Amino acid sequence: MFRIGQLAKQLNVSTDTLRYYEQQGLLTACERSTSGYRLYDKHAVDRLQFIIRAKEVGFNLKDIQELLSIKIDKQHYSCEEVKALTLQKRDWIRARIAQLSIFERSLTLLANQCCGGSEPADTCSILTALEDVDGAH
Amino acid sequence: MFRIGQLAKQLNVSTDTLRYYEQQGLLTACERSTSGYRLYDKHAVDRLQFIIRAKEVGFNLKDIQELLSIKIDKQHYSCEEVKALTLQKRDWIRARIAQLSIFERSLTLLANQCCGGSEPADTCSILTALEDVDGAH
DNA sequence: ATAAACCTTGGAGTTAACTCCAAGGTCAAT
DNA sequence: ATTGACCTTGGAGTTAACTCCAAGGTTTAT
Ligand SMILES: [Zn+2]
Ligand SMILES: [Zn+2]
Ligand SMILES: [Zn+2]
Ligand SMILES: [Zn+2]
Numbered sequence A, B: 001m002f003r004i005g006q007l008a009k010q011l012n013v014s015t016d017t018l019r020y021y022e023q024q025g026l027l028t029a030c031e032r033s034t035s036g037y038r039l040y041d042k043h044a045v046d047r048l049q050f051i052i053r054a055k056e057v058g059f060n061l062k063d064i065q066e067l068l069s070i071k072i073d074k075q076h077y078s079c080e081e082v083k084a085l086t087l088q089k090r091d092w093i094r095a096r097i098a099q100l101s102i103f104e105r106s107l108t109l110l111a112n113q114c115c116g117g118s119e120p121a122d123t124c125s126i127l128t129a130l131e132d133v134d135g136a137h
Numbered sequence C: 001a002t003a004a005a006c007c008t009t010g011g012a013g014t015t016a017a018c019t020c021c022a023a024g025g026t027c028a029a030t
Numbered sequence D: 001a002t003t004g005a006c007c008t009t010g011g012a013g014t015t016a017a018c019t020c021c022a023a024g025g026t027t028t029a030t
Helices: A004-011 A015-023 A042-056 A062-069 A079-113 A125-131 B004-011 B015-023 B042-056 B060-072 B080-114 B125-131
Strands: A038-040 B038-040
Touching: A004 A042, A004 B060, A015 A042, A015 A079, A042 A062, A042 B125, A062 A079, A062 A125, A062 B042, A062 B125, A079 B015, A079 B038, A079 B042, A079 B080, A125 B080, B004 B015, B004 B038, B004 B080, B015 B125, B042 B060, B080 B125
Parallel strands: none
Antiparallel strands: none
16 A cells, blocks of 8 residues: 555656546545545556556547446446447547648648748748738638 | 628637637727727738638647737848748647657557457457556557 | 655646627617 | 617636645654
């Protein structure tokens, strides 16, 4: 049994983060000391590790809540559901990437057309492209 | 001269958004009617159009503030500065894409390893990959 | 005994870009 | 004269995941 600071240090998160996770229902201390200190055991470490890993692959805390409730009751969930969650998140990320890629291309195009010189920006093609009504979209 | 609702409708934004832009110093009404109504002219349309275009290529409102202050005083800025802003934003977007791509690959890998069947998730490879201490990173 | 390091709670602040609301004033038409 | 559409302000709420703070209680070491 160890206290919040020790768990935090062990997995390199802040104690504030751990209290936040508890508040979000992700990771509750299994016990409290007589003075009210949170006490954790090895299972808590595993659970926190799971949370951290899930974050590393792109799940948000809401996703992770779902994953955790599946994890503690695997019999009552199917591979199908877990995979669906994973693919759904992947698709969301793909959509976000697609949007950002459009931005990236637009900005690259704009930058390529600008001379980047030190003369006044009077005729800067970036500015005129953003101004002009007939800007090709 | 027209009022906020007409400008909003013309460029398909909400009046709340326009008031927000004013509060952020992006677009101020050139005049107020005797009763306090915001009044805009053609220049305001151009300016709002500029803001919208800049958003469409990925600039945020803070970037756009900078672009606008360059735009209204082009003599005192160089192409170099405008291009730098553009490239800087592009690089930021590239970094974000890179992070998301890592997520995307991780999730795809996880999904590929899971059978996705309707049997219980007892041995689901996605869950075990997130649990196992020796998970290859 | 006392200082340092740790813990508690509740609540506010952060970022971005809005969005919504309440309470009230204005304007055009019927 | 009264409806309805429009406008004003100020302020709160939204999302995500923390982060920071204050005021106080606990533990450990010297
Ligand atoms: Zn140039
Ligand atoms: Zn230029
Ligand atoms: Zn399976
Ligand atoms: Zn599976």
